[in-house]
Amino acid sequence: MKARSITLGLAILVAGGSAAFAGLAWRPAIGKIASPTQFDRALVAKGAQLAAVGDCAICHAGSTGTPFAGGNPLQTPFGAVYASNITPDPDAGIGTWSLAAFRRAMHDGVDRAGGFLYPAFPYNHYTHVTGEDVDAIYAFLMTRTPAKLQAPATHLPFPFNIRLLMAGWNALFVDHSPVAADPAKNAAWNRGAYLVEGLGHCAACHSPRNALGAEDKAHPFTGGEVDGWDAPGLTAATSPAAIAWTAGALYRFLRHGLDDQHAASAGPMGAVSHDLSNVPEADVRAIAIYIASMTDPDGRGAAEPTREQQVAARVAAAQIPPPELQQTSGAAIFAGACAGCHGAGAPMMLNGRPSLALGSSVTAATPRNASQTILYGLQPGPGERGPWMPGFAGSLTDDQVAAVLTYLRWRFTDRPAWPALEDNVHRIRQDKSS
Amino acid sequence: MISLIVNGTTHQVDVDPATPLLYVLRDTLGMHGAKYGCGLGQCGACTVMLDKQAVFSCLTPVAVLEGRQIKTIEGLGTIEHPGPLQQAFIDEQAAQCGYCIAGMIMRAQALLERTSSPTEAQIRAQMQPNLCRCGTHIRILAAIRLAADTMRQAAIPGRVQEVSR
Incomplete structure (x- = not known):
């Protein structure tokens, strides 16, 4: 009898607590609007540029090719989260969303009907975007072509399917305070901080995440993972770059997709560079200046030796190749498959020819990005210009890719050999085909 | 050796x-x-x-x-007995100078061996890496569609007879 009343009491407590939590967490629906109103042309144009900084088009790319129609999954450790349709279609998209509803989604991660969004949508960063900038993005999205495409619903396993739990996650991990201005830094740096920490949400990929999928705030920009690629660390201590990234190099990389002291923008970053080619030059420079204050905090980049001097020094410092390595299949594969473009003096001309010694895929702690690039190459979208490389998934077996990776690592870096290469290559191939 | x-x-x-x-x-x-x-x-x-x-x-x-x-x-075939893709390229007159054609046919062959009824999008995605400087792409695409039909009708989906050498 006593045990029963205790159980009952506990149940009432849990129920009461849940109700109180639900009451606190509950968000009302915001009324539908009939149709988007007219927008000022200049506001739409500003919104287009801001949307490019925010990479909206990348995740919300239509699975059938219609921009912003959504439907593509973002793979997370908790399951696939499908991007929603953010065209102004009244049924499939956000056509009935008022400006207030859109602002709430961007700042609080709550949709028009009052449902909690998953932070695959980076509202933990977008919350830092000023109301004025959100309004411009709204004007831009509401003037896109409506698409009827209904994005698939996201079904995460229990307990992540309980959307209300996101209220707790938000309380723990979302900081709504604006990006603090640093009066000691110049206007460009502060503009960069605003764009990187807010709309650009760079840390969403370039920071590690904890067990609950939140960015590790204690170790920002120390490197993360996305879509089977490493997002390299951007701090001086964690960046794998052979030569520290300067603001100038970052600007070229972000704006043009390639810098000749580093490498081509590849994997998920390729689309980011592509978007940043449509952003005002001053904003890309500001982003570069802010990130360079992490990658090159002492500003020594400009004083560093030139690329040619550094490469010459590296080559001079390299050990004499052990004959057994020269005889490996990796050396033969490199000579026959790679050297046509990556060998000394090879005719690869667009925007210069970065040495493999400078690419962070080859110097990184894991072979993930190098494996991805060898297997699937670099492929600009149909009709688009950009760094290009054929993939070798069809011609090289896992052990052959591993052999060429071993050779690259030895030949072009002074870093330790990568372990378990064949398994790594095999896993990337499996993930790609699943 | x-x-x-x-x-x-x-x-x-x-x-x-x-x-x-x-x-x-x-x-x-x-x-x-x-x-x-x-x-x-x-x-x-x-x-x-x-x-x-x-x-x-x-x-x-x-x-x-x-x-x-x-x-x-x-x-894939001989001059006397061309394979289905080769015959389709002849029927559609898909070659102008012809330099790219062997590569085009082999890339299309790889597609048709795994997909007997490819969509237009699948054909275009598959052929994307191969260039034709003469501009006969439309005929090349038509030839691939024709060959896919021929190969299906021959009741050996996605496969062609190997020519014994």
Whole structure:
């Protein structure tokens, strides 16, 4: 009898607590609007540029090719989260969303009907975007072509399917305070901080995440993972770059997709560079200046030796190749498959020819990005210009890719050999085909 | 010596392991179907099939080919008995100068061997790496669609008869 009343009491407590939590967490629906109103042309144009900084088009790319129609999954450790349709279609998209509803989604991660969004949508960063900038993005999205495409619903396993739990996650991990201005830094740096920490949400990929999928705030920009690629660390201590990234190099990389002291923008970053080619030059420079204050905090980049001097020094410092390595299949594969473009003096001309010694895929702690690039190459979208490389998934077996990776690592870096290469290559191939 | 299995026949060749397959096909084995275009994997004129995949033979060193099945345009048919894709390219007059055609046919062959009824989007995605400077793309696409129909009607979906050599 006593045990029963205790159980009952506990149940009432849990129920009461849940109700109180639900009451606190509950968000009302915001009324539908009939149709988007007219927008000022200049506001739409500003919104287009801001949307490019925010990479909206990348995740919300239509699975059938219609921009912003959504439907593509973002793979997370908790399951696939499908991007929603953010065209102004009244049924499939956000056509009935008022400006207030859109602002709430961007700042609080709550949709028009009052449902909690998953932070695959980076509202933990977008919350830092000023109301004025959100309004411009709204004007831009509401003037896109409506698409009827209904994005698939996201079904995460229990307990992540309980959307209300996101209220707790938000309380723990979302900081709504604006990006603090640093009066000691110049206007460009502060503009960069605003764009990187807010709309650009760079840390969403370039920071590690904890067990609950939140960015590790204690170790920002120390490197993360996305879509089977490493997002390299951007701090001086964690960046794998052979030569520290300067603001100038970052600007070229972000704006043009390639810098000749580093490498081509590849994997998920390729689309980011592509978007940043449509952003005002001053904003890309500001982003570069802010990130360079992490990658090159002492500003020594400009004083560093030139690329040619550094490469010459590296080559001079390299050990004499052990004959057994020269005889490996990796050396033969490199000579026959790679050297046509990556060998000394090879005719690869667009925007210069970065040495493999400078690419962070080859110097990184894991072979993930190098494996991805060898297997699937670099492929600009149909009709688009950009760094290009054929993939070798069809011609090289896992052990052959591993052999060429071993050779690259030895030949072009002074870093330790990568372990378990064949398994790594095999896993990337499996993930790609699943 | 390295052994290569080309169109079902094993050849022993004495070449440097880094030598691209294209050079061995043309210079050592005398099979001139695959063409040298750019040597950088950018044009597709050298395309052959390797274990069911279309690959650039100019970027495939023979060091990686031990025990693997190589198929070239010579394996699809003869002048007297062209294979379905070859016949479709003739019927649609898909060649102008013809330099890219062997590569085009081998890349299309790889698609039709795994997908007997490809969609237009699948055909275009598959053929994307191969260039034709004459601009006969529309006829090339028509030929691939025609060959897909022929191969399905022949009741051997996605497959063609191997020509015995």
